[in-house]
Amino acid sequence: MVEDFTTIITSLGFPSSEAFIALLVITLAVIALIAVIAALRPVLSLYPYTYPNARVRARQGRLLTDKQYSEILESQNIGEIKNYLRGIPEYAKYIDEFPLEKALDVQLAETYDIIARIAPDNSKDAFSFLMKKWDIRNIKSLIIAKEARLSADETMNLLVPFGELSDRLNTLVDTDNVEEILNGLEGTNYAPILEDALPQYKETGLILPLEASLDNYLLENLLRTAATPEDDNTALLHEYVGTMVDIANIKIILRAKTDGLKFEDIEPYMITKGYQVREWKLKELMESEDVPGVINGLEGTDYSPVLSDILNDYSVGDSIAPFETALDNYINEIAKRISLKNQFGIGPMIGFLNKKEKEIKNLKTIVRGKREPDLSATAIKEMLV
Amino acid sequence: MAELVLGTALAAIGAGLAVGMAGLGSGIGQGMAAAGSVGAVAEDEDMFARGLIFTALPETQAIYGFLIAILLMVFSGIMGEATDLPITAGLVAIGAGAAVGFAGLGSGMGQGITASSAAGAVVEDEDMFARGLIFTALSETQAIYGFLIAILLMVFGGILGG
16 A cells, blocks of 8 residues: 555655655645634634623613613602612613713713723724713803803703713812813813804803814714725724714704704804714705705715605604614614624624613603603603603 | 754744644633623623633633544654654644644634623623523534544554554
């Protein structure tokens, strides 16, 4: 048999069986290397997500179930809701520390903070940037509180102790007006943004320009942070953030058209770098005459089928709430789709944040509902998302 | 040190492939399972034992590779009594090593992904433990095929019992 083997090798032109075997081993080694690299690449891209996803799924398992919602809805008053939430570890630590609505917001902020801390490097920037949402919310609350002349304690109850401004909140609460808030924000990214919007605030006396400038800063930069997708995971994050930005823009335009505002009135409040609805398209939408014009102008985007069905039942002058609800449902669907499509990557984190937002929104709806004396549990249930 | 013949040297490559590739797959898989389990334990301390079970599962591929490597080393004359292994048997040894090694690589990585996901599912819903374990164990089959073929190659290729 050995002789046959040697004969075959020499007939192939190899000087010796050792030379043939050496070539065989090298060829096999190269094939093995290619196979290993091809198998490893997709697996290694999942590696950074295994730890955060396990933590996220643990928290997802603790989200309120339908049965728990029913039990909370049966509460007779706010005290009973508080008692119920004391039994849920996520909420228990904040319920006695803060007023109920603030406790819910603080729990949501804590969730964002945890996600930002455990997110893998390639999506950490975007999740960390999302934490600025709480800074912006706090600045807006401060401005509103100063305008409404609320006391320091009342103002503090509106603030959420998360985000990069959390150390300055005590100082900012003691300010008397918007200019002093601006001075207190010196050295942060928010000071120049508010300075730019300050003349318009002084001229009109409205805080809307200040709020809009902060919202634009958040969404524009969030989109920019997620705008250079490195892989499927970051591309999905970009899709989610981009959809959020588009929906924010569409809502502003719809509200503006309901109020009969023109292009030049709306333009300062727009986030110009959209995702599906790009700058030229935004311009076209802002120039539309009315709400149906805006919806028709969205043809060719994913938002068109979502809104077109509702348009059939809409008459000029009607509320745009159904359109806003449809857009909110659409972003929820996007989050759900991403979480199912990308179960081993960024999907569970996006899906969980979206579900947590919905949970807090629902709990706040129940709390507000329970404060209304004549609102039944069934009526409140219908308002839940 | 005894001088090795070419057949034995080829068997050494087979042994290296067996434990190297199977160990690579097992290591990656176990790393993924461990990362998922640590995340689960961070949220729920009671997950420690179950996390450990999920993390231990992708170990088996390395054990199969290790066993085949030991058998190859013993029966090819690297360990124990010196044997002049023919070149053809040496090539069979590479085949046996590749069988258990590559099967272990794929199986280990697959099992690691499933184990990590199962740890996440169990911490979300405790009732998922048994079902998670079944899904995770399914990826074991590829490693078993590789291990069986490696044994059969060694038996009928003249390395074992020859």
